[in-house]
Amino acid sequence: MSDDMLVHFSSNSSNQSDQSLPTKIAKLEARMVGKASSAASQQQGWSSVSSAGKYSGPAEELVEPCSSSDSDDDNGGEFLIQANTRKRLKLQEDDNADVFERVEVVADGRQTSLEAVETKNNVDANRKKSGRGRGSSGSGRGRGSKSNDQTRTQISPPTISSSNGQIENKDGRLRDQFHNDNSASLEDENASLRAKVAVLEEDLRKAKLETSEHQNLRQQLEKELKELRDLEQQMKPKRTKIISDLLISVSKAERQEARLKVRQDSLRLGNVGVIRAGTVLSETWEDGQALKDLNAQLKQLLETKEAIERQRKLFKKKQSDKTDGIDAEAGLLEDVLIHDEIYKSRLASIKREEEVVLRERDRYELEKGRLIREMKRIRDEDGSRFNNFQILNHRYALLNLLGKGGFSEVYKAFDLVDHRYVACKLHGLNAQWSEEKKQSYIRHAIREYNIHKTLVHRHIVRLWDIFEIDPNTFCTVLEYCSGKDLDAVLKATPILPEREARVILVQIFQGLIYMNKRTLKIIHYDLKPGNVLFDELGIAKVTDFGLSKIVENDVGSQGMELTSQGAGTYWYLPPECFELSKTPLISSKVDVWSAGILFYQMLFGRRPFGHDQTQERILREDTIIKARKVEFPPKPTVSNEAKEFIRRCLTYNQGERPDVLTIAQDPYLTYLKK
Numbered sequence: 001m002s003d004d005m006l007v008h009f010s011s012n013s014s015n016q017s018d019q020s021l022p023t024k025i026a027k028l029e030a031r032m033v034g035k036a037s038s039a040a041s042q043q044q045g046w047s048s049v050s051s052a053g054k055y056s057g058p059a060e061e062l063v064e065p066c067s068s069s070d071s072d073d074d075n076g077g078e079f080l081i082q083a084n085t086r087k088r089l090k091l092q093e094d095d096n097a098d099v100f101e102r103v104e105v106v107a108d109g110r111q112t113s114l115e116a117v118e119t120k121n122n123v124d125a126n127r128k129k130s131g132r133g134r135g136s137s138g139s140g141r142g143r144g145s146k147s148n149d150q151t152r153t154q155i156s157p158p159t160i161s162s163s164n165g166q167i168e169n170k171d172g173r174l175r176d177q178f179h180n181d182n183s184a185s186l187e188d189e190n191a192s193l194r195a196k197v198a199v200l201e202e203d204l205r206k207a208k209l210e211t212s213e214h215q216n217l218r219q220q221l222e223k224e225l226k227e228l229r230d231l232e233q234q235m236k237p238k239r240t241k242i243i244s245d246l247l248i249s250v251s252k253a254e255r256q257e258a259r260l261k262v263r264q265d266s267l268r269l270g271n272v273g274v275i276r277a278g279t280v281l282s283e284t285w286e287d288g289q290a291l292k293d294l295n296a297q298l299k300q301l302l303e304t305k306e307a308i309e310r311q312r313k314l315f316k317k318k319q320s321d322k323t324d325g326i327d328a329e330a331g332l333l334e335d336v337l338i339h340d341e342i343y344k345s346r347l348a349s350i351k352r353e354e355e356v357v358l359r360e361r362d363r364y365e366l367e368k369g370r371l372i373r374e375m376k377r378i379r380d381e382d383g384s385r386f387n388n389f390q391i392l393n394h395r396y397a398l399l400n401l402l403g404k405g406g407f408s409e410v411y412k413a414f415d416l417v418d419h420r421y422v423a424c425k426l427h428g429l430n431a432q433w434s435e436e437k438k439q440s441y442i443r444h445a446i447r448e449y450n451i452h453k454t455l456v457h458r459h460i461v462r463l464w465d466i467f468e469i470d471p472n473t474f475c476t477v478l479e480y481c482s483g484k485d486l487d488a489v490l491k492a493t494p495i496l497p498e499r500e501a502r503v504i505l506v507q508i509f510q511g512l513i514y515m516n517k518r519t520l521k522i523i524h525y526d527l528k529p530g531n532v533l534f535d536e537l538g539i540a541k542v543t544d545f546g547l548s549k550i551v552e553n554d555v556g557s558q559g560m561e562l563t564s565q566g567a568g569t570y571w572y573l574p575p576e577c578f579e580l581s582k583t584p585l586i587s588s589k590v591d592v593w594s595a596g597i598l599f600y601q602m603l604f605g606r607r608p609f610g611h612d613q614t615q616e617r618i619l620r621e622d623t624i625i626k627a628r629k630v631e632f633p634p635k636p637t638v639s640n641e642a643k644e645f646i647r648r649c650l651t652y653n654q655g656e657r658p659d660v661l662t663i664a665q666d667p668y669l670t671y672l673k674k
């Protein structure tokens, strides 16, 4: 048992009368033993005992009266130790040396059992040391520690100085020892803190060093970045120049190649010649050598065929003259039959040859058509005022002409900012128009192109930009589609297999469905093969929104008024667009009809209504107004599903015809198995 504990117990006992003291001490001892034995399981309780009695809180707490200080209840050590503190002060006053001696003896006798208490108290004291400040003071570690030290010094001196020498010596020793222990541990703590501070200072120094290195590095990098940016700014025009020079070289080479090919093909396929009739000069087509040869071949075959027919007839006549009136010999009859068979097989062989030459001629006709279009394109390019590789809007490097429409020229171009190919459509206003008409045309075009600009879909050609070039010309910048348009495809191969035609149709409808699911619905109004383009992957895209209509929200179920009657391509427009007695009401059903015509054309190589007629004749003869029923040729073979789908699209009565979103549900348009 520590001396410290002894003092505590002694002081506690001193509060009782002399007679009851041994009993009290015995009780206390018993309690202490009890506490010691349950120390392990009551650590928290011990901790409070220890802290309350020895090291906890400020000094005032130690002298505060405690009503239950001498009670026997089982409150445990907390009361006991608090009371001790108070009693110790009382002891000072009483100066009762005898009591102390007796307590000491008894206490010595119980040393073994109380050692557990001491050990526990030491543990608690140590814990207290390390956990100072967590107590009721609520202060930090340093402050808590200080306050406990103060407590200790306050406790010991008065108790010792005014009592007998034995206690004084003991307490003095205790105090010294405690003091020594304390200052040693403080020194240790101090030393370790100093070491930590030194380490932290070193860390700080290194961190400062690193920070300044990083700052230097950052400054250096910022400087380099700025230099690079400056350099890039300086290089930009040079780089742009290099890119556009390269593009121009490539385009020039392409132009040369295109012209060379046209010259070569012209020799084979023909050329445009000029003929004069009086004072009028007009252009005419002169067939090339290949076509002349083919035609000569056909002529030759025809002559041979006719000659054989003649010989056959002659031979037959001769034989009938010989056999007239007499019974034909068996050998003669055989000869006649063999000769006839020879003529027949000769004629069949000529027919086959003819078919081959005719197929060849068809192929050449297609090549001739392509050649004529290419010649026209070259001529348009040569005559264009934009053919000299201008850079428009400081951004778009114009390259070669792709084609020319009614009021526009479309150039392949390179976007020098976004670094991609684009198609620049240059819209030229008619110089003869009044200023008012020009302005109205521009307003209309800008409105339409503003609509197109909002259309972002895989099957709709993107519109990237629009700008004015001069008061009579503006430019729209479109997604470049490097494949042919459907018109060119159908000119090269007029009939497509149903499978290929269907997938093109499905893509067109996907674009249309998108246009009809938006808040502001759009009617394209000009769906035709020339307005379906293909990109480099063969993805079909709808383009040209020049005639498109925005369906206002307040439009009735019958549709909106058609204000631009007469515009469009008549083979592809439905009967309601030709209504003359009143202003037609139109809806997305117009596009459904046009898509049906397109599909028919892809499958059968011709349009169902007015195929061989001109636009004027269609109008004159009311061809579309009479187009009540669609007929299908026997060849090529097309599925009934395809025919039924076409019938639904080409429903004459507008009210019965499905609109885009209704026909979108059609099983023919889905690839999912149901």
Ligand SMILES: Nc1ncnc2c1ncn2[C@@H]1O[C@H](COP(=O)(O)OP(=O)(O)OP(=O)(O)O)[C@@H](O)[C@H]1O
Residues within 6 Å of the ligand: 402, 403, 404, 405, 406, 407, 408, 409, 410, 423, 461, 478, 479, 480, 481, 482, 484, 485, 530, 531, 533, 543, 544
């Ligand atoms: N985005 C594009 N990408 C590639 N080629 C295009 C693009 N837009 C148009 N073209 C091509 O440019 C040519 C002219 O197109 P444009 O739309 O002006 O003519 P059009 O449709 O024949 O005439 P119009 O619309 O006046 O009736 C066509 O051959 C077309 O295939």
